[in-house]
Amino acid sequence: MALKSWKELPIGCVVSEPGSASEYHTGSWRSQRPIWDNAKCIKCGICYVFCPEGCVQQTEDGFFQANMDYCKGCGICAHECWPRAIKMVEEG
């Protein structure tokens, strides 16, 4: 998406399209990513509950994964996961 010039900005930078924040992939800020070890996961969902971005989702088989478009790599899921099924690894 081409960046707009200052002349093209709407008055007061009002955003008129509801939900357009989802187009902004804040996952690009991430320096670490969470990796789930499903062998250790007990499907308690604490990662889902604590994710401040709401980007952890439950898959059909009952395990969890993060939407990498929005996961900022904060590590709260890994910190809260008491069976220690989530490991934070550096982004390449």
Place this chain on the structure above:
Amino acid sequence: MGKRVGLEVTVAVAEAVALCRIDMAGVYPITPQSHIAEHLSSLVADGTLEAEFVTVESEHSAMSAVIGASATGARAYTATASQGLLLMNELLPIASAMRLPICMAIANRAVSGPLNILNDHSDIMPQRDTGWISLFVENSQEAVDLSIQAFKIAEHKDVMLPVNVNIDGFQLTHMVEPVELPTQEEVDEFLPPLTPHATLHPAKPVTMGAFSMSDYFTEIMKAKDEVIKNSKKIVLEVWDEWGKKFGRHYKPVESYRADDADILMLTMGSMGETAKIAIDELRQKGVKAGLLKLRLWRPFPFEEIREALKNAKTLIVTDRAVSFGGPGGPVFSEIKSALFAGKHHPAIYNYIIGLGGRDVAVRDFVGMFEKILSDKDQKAKDTYEFWGVRE
């Protein structure tokens, strides 16, 4: 034509604001502004003014409340002074960035410390770069006129910026002066209902005050700078329309006996009234003295200042605030900046006067002129001095 009445200036301002049919006021009382809050509150309570008066718990809340109200499309008003203005500071650049046409009276008062409730300009000067249009008045009539004009300027489709009207605390706010209040019909004719650029409404959801990273922040600041610079054209248009309608004319830089003057003084706010008397006294003594009064502080009227000073040999700039450890008073440094790029450079002197309500009498202004006129080899040129300070 409206009736000529004797009113305290704060009451006259509240009456003028009521004539503007505001939808909402969010004001926290603070000396010497409180009478504006009290009178507006009374007008709402007795049904004269059909508006929401929000009794907030601080000036931070007052500005937050008017921002919220303005975002819904309401004509919103507030007033404050000194510490109250400083408490609002965090929100002032947000109001202008969101392009909300809020209007605010500032009953200029010294900021602490030490605690002082009296008049100077140390409250407005630190707000200079918040993106608000900033106007100064000299007397009651100007306070009334500019309080009404402020909405017209703020709400113009090419402006949509907040405006503050600076009224010297006590020196002006608490004076009882004759003033002509326009009629409701005249104000209705002059000031059409507000057409907001966007509103908060569930039927048409928008986001106001969204987040921006470095990829857009510079462009947003550039757009804000351009809109306030271009607002001068609208300010001039509004003053032209006002002059034609009411016969009272306003300019960014006003002058008194300045055309043939060798030595000029520049004032802002109510002290221009006293300085005028000093000019008359000096003229009687044969000194070709004149006065400039700066009404438009932001956007700064660079061209008008250069034009007003094109023949001046000497200029005395008075400041009502200190830029501690800086180049002199804030008005002084602005005037010097305005002249630096031009070819004509009068000798400029700076007096910091009337701090914390200290009286500046006619004899003081005459004294400033005489002191500069006796500075034959211009030793004090480009320096600043606290007038009347005890050594």
